[in-house]
Every structure is written in structure tokens, then in C-alpha cells.
Amino acid sequence: MTIHVTNLTLTYERHPAIHHLTATIPQGEWLAIVGPNGAGKSTLLNAMAGLSTIDEGTINGLDPRTVAYLPQQAQLDKSFPITVLQLVMTGLWEELGFSKSLSHADCERCQEAIAAVGLQGFEHRMIGTLSGGQLQRSLFARVLVQNQPVILLDEPFNAIDTKTLSDLTKVIEQWHENKRTIIMVTHDLEYAKQYCPRTMLLARECISQGPTKKVLTTENLERARKLSENFDEDANDCMQGAA
């Protein structure tokens, strides 16, 4: 299903983090969302995941229950006493809910997902003992288990070694081949150029969206940088779209 973002505004203390954004994301697209710090990339992803309130505008064609969301590692409590297998099993929540019991097939699915991300043998390791890369592989395994048509990835390769990056990129490529919609926030422009067919360059508003090489031009990047720094403490009320 195509995702339609229409006139979307998301604010932080009334200041726009995303300002009147309109975009269309067709089904099966692998889209990178890039932009400078403070451009609103993660804010937009959170809104798509149903994690934040929309101030104005709409996001249509996206049901939060059909979304698999990979958060930044900082959002996890790594000290919680849970094993890799149990973490991956949390991905079955939508199917099992409060009370449906875990079947043998469910367990096998989780084991297969763990193997697919190269973590075989780590099933019973506590997540607190994992390296950053291993934890990221576990989170990818959870996304695999969720088996959703839309996948949102928030900076999935932050502080990750090249081997893990290469292995997990293969997982994403597999999702892309299976026509899943992948929306990925990243700071790594080289990664976007190499792997992501399409890119949205944000600086609170959409600077450019389209084929990655056409979007990531020096001119566009410079414009994005200037716009994201354009924060006005004494700004007037925005009248765009007001009745």
C-alpha cells in the first residue's frame, strides 16, 4: 500500500520539527531519510511508527500494527535480564497477544530468524552481554519475526562494524526483493548512495525526494544544512494552511 504524507507538521514546544511535509512512498520502496542533525528524521519516523502525536496533516496508508520498527539502541534497557531468544520472541506480540501460548513452530521461527542474522549459538546469551553489533543483529531478527509489510529502521548502522553492516544489508536487500516498504533514517550518505534506490533529504521540510544520486547533490545538502540551522526563538505563528 502506498504511504501518503500530506501537509504533515510535527512540533517540539510549538517549534516545527517537521514543517508542512508532503510526500508519497510507494509500496516496495527502499527509502533513505537523510539530513543534518535536527532535520526531523527520527521525529518523522516516530510519527510513522505511531509513537508521536501529529500536530497537523495526515499520514495515510500506514497502520502502526502493520509496521516493524527498529529503534535506536539507546532506547533499549540492555540491563534487563532477558536472553536473545526471548528478545526475538517479543516480535511475536502482535500474533500472540496477552495469552496465546507459544507453539513449537513459533520457537522454530525465532531460531531461524536468529540464524538468518548470523547469531546462531547466541540464543541463550543475556542481551546485556552482547556487543553493539550483536544486539543490532538481535533486533533485526525481531523485525524478521514480526514479518510486516512496512519496516522502519532508525539509524540501524550507527557504530556498527563493516562485517555486521554488510550482513544486515543483505537482510534488508532480501526484504526489498520481497516488496516490503523499507524506510530508513541514516546519517551515512555513502551508504544511502550505495544501497538505497531512493532518498528523502529533510531539513524540517522536504528539500528533495527521488533517486538517491539526484537528491544528494552538493547544492541540496548545503541548502538542507542552512535550513536546519534556521531556528527562530521569536518566530510568529505559522499561517500556512490556516483558515
Added chain:
Amino acid sequence: MASVLFYPFTEYLFMQRALVGSLAVCISAVPVGIFMTLRRMSLTGDAMAHAILPGAAIAYLLSGLSLIGLTMGGLLAGLVVAALAGWVARSTHLKEDTSLASFYLISLALGVLVISLKRSNVDLFHVLFGNILALDNAALWLLASISTVSLLLMAVLYRPLVIECVDPSFLRRTGKASSAAHFGFLFLMVINLVAGFHALGTLMAIGIMILPAAAGRFWAKTLDGILLFSLPIGFSGCYTGLSISFYFDLPTGPAIVLSLGVVYLLSLFLGVNGGLLKKYYPKRHLAG
């Protein structure tokens, strides 16, 4: 030796009731306490324990030391404070601990003021420190009922609670389960504090929840393991505290909490999972 250990509980009905009552509180309070420590809500629980005071105090003014009155008063006050704190935290930029601290302080001051209207320190002592040796059949039924409801609700909420602890954003996407886990857990805290309040008083009730859970974490790595260690620790603390209180004529609530405190301190030093002894006298590192 055996007679010293069992004598108070074979000869005296009030000690049997006290033991049954404290174990009933323990069996439901300890699992809740484990999640409180894992969610970093130990001090939140302490604040909640103070928050039930005005409800109990107003009920006491209206109906004396009535079991139902004190229970309903404590329950209502606890739930109102929990709901208000949660609402303020979700609606403003204040964090939940700050809004809870604000409401519990208002609540505590109100409670002390209401109790002082009766001008009797004995009554204040009863509310603050409980009276486990005076549990009658009705009180035991109440504690057993709260314990049963708590265990059943904990079983229902177990999955979302675990997910909420590890990755708070995961359930929030779908809305209802996250709120159910959050407010369900606050409800669990309040009903267990009210049960604990009858046995140990508002000030000591939190002890039976937090100390076994904190001690258990020094003996096991997994959630199941922590539960497996914490429950016997809680039971042994109740048993030991009651015995010490009997033989040395000490107040029972503090004796139970101090016994649990001793187990916690022993676990802190000797525990195989992060205990101080292991930290300062580590074994040689492994080859791979």
C-alpha cells in the same frame, strides 16, 4: 532447636495468622517488587506507599480501624495519586517521578494532618507501622484475595510488562497494550501496598516488595531465576522477622523488614551475580 524454630507457630494462633498473612502478602508482592526494581521504580513504590496514607486516615476518621474502610480508603487514595501522576506525566513535560513526588507529598501531608485531628499517637503508629499480630480471619481473607487477584493480573500482564521494560517504544505503537501494562502495573503496586499496609503499615509495606527482589538479583541472571530466589528470600524474611519479634518482644513490621535487610546485605556481599566479594576477589579470567 526445632522447638525454638516452630514453637511460636505451633502454640499461638496469632502467630500462625501473622505467618499466613505475611506469606500471602509476600507471594504477590515479591513478583511486583521484581518488576519495580527492573523498571527503576523502587522509590516510586516508596512514594506510592506514602500516598495511600490520607485515604487510610480519612477512612479511619470516618469508620475507625475498620478493615474494609481502611482498605478502600488506601486503595482509592493510591489509585487517585497514581492516575494523577500518570496523567500529569503524559500531559506535561514533567517526568513521572517528579509528578508522583509532588502528589505523594501533598497526600502525605494531608494524611498526617487528618490523623492528627484524632490526637492519638497510638493510632498514627498503627497506620504507619501496621499490626500484623492482630490479623483476624477477615483480614486474612482480604490479604489472600488481594494476593490472588494480584497473581492473576500479573500473569495476564507479564508479557507486555517484559516488553515495556526492554523496549518501551515497541508496545506504544499499538497503544492499548502499553497503557494496559503501565496502568495495570500501577494498580498492582497499589493493591499490594494496601495489602502490605495492613500487615506492616504504610512505611514498611514497600520493604516486603523491594528487599527480596533486590537480594534475588544478586543470585540469578534471568527473570525466572530472580523470581525463584526472591520468593524464598521473602518467605524466610517473614518467618525470621516474626520469630525474632516473638522472642525478643520487638515490633513485628520492622523485625520482618530488618530480617529481609540482613538477607539483602548478605546477598550484596556474597551474591554470585555481581556480589561485592566476587567483584573484589575475582576468579582468573577464562581462555576464550
